[in-house]
Amino acid sequence: MEALKGVSLEIQEGDIVAVLGANGAGKTTLLKVISGLVPIKSGVVRLMGQDLSKYPPHQLASQGITHVPEGRRVFATLTVEENLNIGTWGVRNKLSERQIQETKEWIFTLFPILKQRRKQLAGTLSGGEQQMLAIGRGLIAKPKILLLDEPSLGLAPILVQEIFRVIKKIHEEEKVSILLVEQNARKALAIANYGYILETGKIAIHGPAAELRENEHVKAAYLGGARLQTR
């Protein structure tokens, strides 16, 4: 089975790039290809010109790519702090103890609730808090690119708001490049610089986010519900 075909995608340093599409369009597969979890038949993934295929998946974090998977996937019987520490495993020989502590403090300022609950088991957190933890766990490795898979999935509207606000903040404060896969097209295009629309494994449309917001097809297929709401 081919989930993706002829997909070509580029992220400029320091950009937020949104990948939008319906369920089953191949968004998650695309991220798994980048982080090496799904093998590709042909094609190449490059980071700053360097072919990543020579690295096994567990070495990609040390190359500067971290992947915050769909469904959060926090380690439920590890504490919040252990979850964050595990995020440093791939880069434990590259970052100093001090750098890790500083990043951790920064993550705690982004998500103060994590600091409050750092001794608690991750499985006891609410869905929104688990998402914050999953993002923090990805950030602590100080990635060049952060892959975010459906960070707003299944969250209450107020939390969706909060998550997107923090994603924007992460981008502004640390200049991390972000590849954001989302179903919430409106919110994603609001913070992204550039967007790709995936339809059944192919890129249907791509362009700067501002253009996509005005594109008739995108409006009808992905932003339609939102327009009804505003009336």
Added chain:
Amino acid sequence: MQLLLEQLTNGLTIGSFYALVAMGYSMVYGVMKLINFAHGDFFTLGSYLGYAILVIGSGWVTRTFGLWGGIVVAILGAMLGLAIGGLLVERVAYRPVYKAGRLPLVVSALGASIFISNGIMAVWGPRFQAYPQTSIPSGTFRLFGEVYMTDIKLVTLIVSLTLMALIYYVVEKTLFGAAVRATALDRETATLMGINFRSIILFVFSVGPALGALAGVFAGLNYSRIIFTMGWGYGLKAFTATIMGGIGNIPGAMIGGILLGLLESLFEGFVSGAWKNVFVFLILIIILIVRPTGLIGEKVAEKV
């Protein structure tokens, strides 16, 4: 009172064997979701390796290193041998069938178990062997009152409990331990964190069998008689201990092992020696019915 204390020390001793073997079961199960049926035979093989080291050149090791020095050599030799043996079994019996699913893996584990126990029989023969009396410290000391304890039993307890504490510390308190637990919970996400699954496998398949080997040598030193089939009984009871503590849970395996040893010894001393195995497996059945996740069980239910 005297009987109670004696049975308590006996129970602690045998319980520490169960606990050491149970930890190996639990580690492998946690990471690979495989019940490693060959694990009881690692215990036997460890015991035979210790025996082989002590009888080589009719007690050369004991003559050279002294009574306790010889025991240290036998223990370290057996543990090292089984760390290598465990990795070898993983390589030839498990790795080729990982992708085939869990059932072929279990069948392969049973095969490995039969292979090892028959291999031991082929090398050392089908009859009981005895650890040489000249290599076992025979001293005893008075615990208090009329309760005596052999030196070797005390050493067994101290070494076993220390090692358990060490493993507990590594698994529960260090970043490496967190990586092992994370891998057990969710292998794919652990990979995304940069954890190499192979190095975790390396850890569980060397440390687990080495702990089994330690228990095996201590069993030989305490009870002297060893036979190639003994891993079956110890393995099953250690497995019961694993279930008691909650499979995949390493502190649970330690507590389960000690508890099972104590219960078994108390039952043997005060009720009936002949029925003790019936009692032990009755406990297993009751736990499986009442609390299948074990006495310690899962720490939290996962929120979705």
